[in-house]
Amino acid sequence: MANVVDTKLYDILGVSPSSTENELKKAYRKLAKEYHPDKNPNHGDKFKEISFAYEVLTNPEKKELYDRYGEQGLREGGGGGAGMDDIFSHIFGGGLFGFMGQGNRSRNGGRRRGEDMVHPLKVTLEDVYNGKTTKLQLSKSVLCSTCNGQGGKTGAVQKCTTCRGRGMRIMIRQLAPGMVQQMQSVCTDCNGEGEVISEKDRCKKCEGKKVLKEVKILEVHVDKGMKHSQKITFGGEADQAPGVEPGDIVLVLQEKEHETYRRDGKDLFMNHKIGLVEALCGFQFMVKHLDGRQIVVKYPAGKVIEPAM
Known part of the structure; x- marks a missing residue:
């Protein structure tokens, strides 16, 4: 092929500069299996060379740059690479980890997982002491039911x-x-x-966007004894998108400061000011508990109380 100043990357794959994309793919597939680190742990550098060569030669812009200026042109041209996972996805129909037979697959067997929707949920000390059930309204994206998330007619x-x-x-x-x-x-x-x-083929309901906004009402159960920053998770309830497994809706408890009590683990503390007479002669007062009960606090006369007792 004319005007190719450097054939090193072609030589790595064992192909000619005039090779088609299918020929490149076939050559890469064969070499990737042969030199994969799982089979040949000592050939990691060779495997990287093969992957880099394939990445460049199957990218039209990078290939043109390489053919005209060689590796120097690639270095000076800059630009981020496609990444190992993109290469394996293109060749083997799955990511790098799918090819290796391991890695992080989603709960649905391989679909990319969407992001979680994280929201704070403010609760009172009474809520986490007694337990509480409440309803929370959120807006989320759902697949258009008219076009099944395709954005238009089949094949559009x-x-x-x-x-x-x-x-x-x-x-x-x-x-x-x-x-x-x-x-x-x-x-x-x-x-x-x-x-x-095309505009004529777009779904009229979602206007080709594939998703619509929907109001979701969640029934949230705050159990007794839950703590500040504890999470309540609704699996798979986050935004929907075509070809993506929905993430989770995660509610993070934010415990409000109480005017009477301070919580420390499972214990409740409160401050109560008394005068000198009460310290010497004893005292009695009522305090309202978190569950509504009125509790009598007594200290006997004749027994002197000291600060922070």
Whole structure:
């Protein structure tokens, strides 16, 4: 192939500069299995070389940069790599950990897991002493029931041709001989989604957004004895998105300061001021407990009380 100044990366994969994407994929798949660290722990560097070569040669912008300027052009061009997991996802249909047969899979067997929705829940000392059931209203995203989260008719979703489905546009500008600049920005044609739906094929209900906002009412049980910062979790109740396993809604208890009592673990403390006469002669007063009971506090006469007794 003309105008290829460096064939090192092609040689690593054992292919020619005119190889097709399928030929690159086939070569990489064979080498990745052969030199994977699980099979050949001593060939970690070789495995990285193979992965780097494949990453560059299957990325049109990076391949063009490499063919014209070699590895020096890649270094000066900058830009983040696709990452090992992206490479394995492209080749084997799953991530790096899926290829290795281990790693963090979601509860649903491999779908990417969405983020948790974390909310504070203010509670009183009475709430955590007696227990309480309350209702909490939250807004969350749910898949559109009309289009089943597709955004339009079946087959209407197309890969964005401007960014080739990446959601980002990469522009390469030559600053001087042997010196190039690579800039990356969100694709304006698909708003970073990597796919587009023609207006005539969009779902009328969600307008092609695939999700709608819905009000969710949760019944929250605050159990007796729960502590400040303790969490109440509603599994799988967070925002929904196409192809993503919903995360959890997590409520974090925030215990309000009490005007009478101070909690320390399972104990309750209170401060009560008394005068000199009461300290010498004894005293009696009533205090309202957290459950509403009136408790009599007595101190006998003739027994002198000291501060902080």
